[in-house]
Amino acid sequence: EDKVVQSPLSLVVHEGDTVTLNCSYEVTNFRSLLWYKQEKKAPTFLFMLTSSGIEKKSGRLSSILDKKELFSILNITATQTGDSAVYLCAYDDDMRFGAGTRLTVKP
Amino acid sequence: DAGVIQSPRHEVTEMGQEVTLRCKPISGHNSLFWYRQTMMRGLELLIYFNNNVPIDDSGMPEDRFSAKMPNASFSTLKIQPSEPRDSAVYFCASRPSGRDTQYFGPGTRLTVL
Numbered sequence: 212e213d214k215v216v217q218s219p220l221s222l223v224v225h226e227g228d229t230v231t232l233n234c235s236y237e238v239t240n241f242r243s244l245l246w247y248k249q250e251k252k253a254p255t256f257l258f259m260l261t262s263s264g265i266e267k268k269s270g271r272l273s274s275i276l277d278k279k280e281l282f283s284i285l286n287i288t289a290t291q292t293g294d295s296a297v298y299l300c301a302y303d304d305d306m307r308f309g310a311g312t313r314l315t316v317k318p
Numbered sequence: 319d320a321g322v323i324q325s326p327r328h329e330v331t332e333m334g335q336e337v338t339l340r341c342k343p344i345s346g347h348n349s350l351f352w353y354r355q356t357m358m359r360g361l362e363l364l365i366y367f368n369n370n371v372p373i374d375d376s377g378m379p380e381d382r383f384s385a386k387m388p389n390a391s392f393s394t395l396k397i398q399p400s401e402p403r404d405s406a407v408y409f410c411a412s413r414p415s416g417r418d419t420q421y422f423g424p425g426t427r428l429t430v431l
Contacts, residue, residue, distance in 0.1 A: 253424055
């Protein structure tokens with residue numbers, strides 16, 4: 212059965228820290244992997260990754276995919292309290308999500 | 319663009335009652351997804367449609383749940399009879415053809431007493 216596993220499940224850091232969130236997958240028909248951020252409401256799209264080794268960046272957030280090792284990481288540098296959220300990854304075949312990583316950034 | 323529209327936004331009902339949740343996807347999107355989110359189980363895919371046809375309903379918990387998509391602009395998720403353990407936030411999302419970015423609706427918070 213296809214699955215997506217995220218780690219850690221929970222993370223608490225202080226403002227200014229850098230964090231790395233992990234997403235590993237075991238899927239039979241991989242096309243792309245997606246990252247979302249969920250605060251109090253619906254998930255919002257961050258990145259879509261299809262090619263191995265190519266980094267996607269948006270401000271302090273970046274993500275990269277390793278198709279050989281079947282994982283992706285999401286990096287957030289110089290974290291701010293507004294980064295506190297649940298970060299979700301999903302593979303695009305049927306859009307099943309991992310359990311998410313709950314990030315808390317303390318002032 | 320109004321985005322994905324869901325109604326109602328909040329629903330409180332009593333155990334045993336029928337509940338119908340509604341979703342209008344973004345115009346032109348040909349894939350539609352229903353999710354359920356709880357603290358315990360996270361974001362679970364219930365069912366998804368491509369071109370109004372159900373593709374994978376393996377996430378539908380049991381026969382009490384049913385989903386329809388009679389046309390490209392409307393879908394329903396029905397629970398009959400509802401139970402307290404169905405209490406959750408139900409999200410609808412749509413995705414355009416040929417692209418993988420998925421757009422979520424605001425969700426319906428269901429409470430079954």
